[in-house]
Amino acid sequence: MSKAKPSSPQAFASQPSTLDGWLERLERQHPVSIDLGLERVAKVASRLGLAPTPQAGRLAGRVITVAGTNGKGSTVSMLEALALSHGLTTGTYTSPHLLRYNERLKLDGEEASDAILIEGFARVEAARLEGEPISLTYFEAGTLAGLWAIGQRQPDIAILEVGLGGRLDAVNVIDADVGVVTTVAQDHAAFLGNDLEGIGREKAGILRAERPAVLGSESLPASVYQVATSLECRVHRLAHEFSRSAGASGWAWQGRDDKHEPFVLDALPDPGLPLDNAATALQALALSGVTLEPAACRRAFSDVTLAGRMQWRDNWCLDVGHNPHAAAYLADRLTARPYTGRRVALLGMLSDKDAEGVVSALAGVIDAWVPVTLGGERARPAGDLADLIRARGGDVLTLADSPADGAAWLEGSITAEDEVLVCGSFFTVAEVLARWSSPALDVSRPQ
Secondary structure, eight states, X not given: OOOOOOOOGGGGTTOOSSHHXXXXXHHHSSSSSOOOOSHHHXXXXXXXXXXXXXXXXXXXXXXXXXXXXXXXXXXXXXXXXXXXXXXXXXXXXXXXXXXXXXGGEEETTEEOOHHHHHHHHHHHHXXXXXXXXXXXXXXXXXXXXXXXXXXXXXOSEEEEEOOSOSTTSGGGGSOOSEEEEOOOOOOOHHHHOSOHHHHHHHHGGGOOTTSOEEEOOTTXXXXXXXXXXXXXXXXXXXXXXXXXXXXXXXXXXXXXXXXXXXXXXXXXXXOXXXXXXXXXXXXXXXXXXXXXXXXXXXXXXXXXXXXXXXXXXXXEEEOOOOSHHHHHHHHHHHHTSOOSSOEEEEEOOBTTSOHHHHHHHHGGGOSEEEEBOOOSTTBOOHHHHXXXXXXXXXXXXXXXXXXXXXXXXXXXXXXXXXXXXXXXXXXXXXXXXXXXXXXXSOOSSOO
């Protein structure tokens, strides 16, 4: 990647000096929060030296881009852990974050410092104001800042998580060497619609002609495979070109290396994340040219963690799942876990999510519910959730004005034999985690 041109002192005048200041500014500078399309982003990326041009170099040695409805975060996390375990340098960009914006950008597995992010935002601001000013959303500016920071490091592998879209998502301004589509389900209907074949085509928009495509679900819409084959990608599908299976000790993976030779790994530990996504991460890394070392793979799966995805803290489980597909996975995992008391769900969801589908998917594994209200203009009142739960015969223990209030009520009400599932939204999980992180609260363990 070509280095960014030095900017004049005037370009950096009157700019925020803190990360919080930059984030507040970015939230105000574009008329809408989500504005799908690449034209504006591509122009600024070109000014930054990020867009694919004859003059621009590579963002990293290899770029793996991960799209899908569910499973992106866990696939990215496992890709990062696998790459680091093999001694590779990494740059990882994900969204959204739970507690700190810095979570979105990791360099060699470490969250980016405020200073790196501030410099990235300043570079993006200078680039968007060169010539005719270009307006960017919060997500677009953040994505470009993250890509700029990765490009300055030029790591062995860049691992990029696509946002809610695919073809028109800001991340897609970068050409992937390996494209991954994890799952396709209904979500973000206001932007992507309800047609799964159409959603599949949008997600598959991150694939590039004649480059490897990894399809990480057995139930993807036909459109994903159609896009991949039309681009003459070397397609690797779960349960076809690669697979996973149970073994006498752990689980096993069967796949192909970048020369299309068969490769097998066995005795792999359970990472505590979906094994379909673990198998997908292995296949994507192998296709990027990495020779998979059994010991390194086992070490990575033993150590990988991902906040907010089946994250256990004593008898509390936190998961950001916010659509029926994710809730069904949660239900399957919880079904296999014995418990002696009650299992209570603290549920908070946004108004544009399929709450009825989520409640239905979880109903079989939840004994009682605590609906909570989320803040903001997309908030869904706890009372609306309670009506959905009661209509399905669910037991509503209490209603809370916020996830923090719901967590406080539960901390004083559950027994040591009970379990709590916190779910329904990133906002729900983030607020409970923030409550436990508060210095004013003894967080040694929920009471």
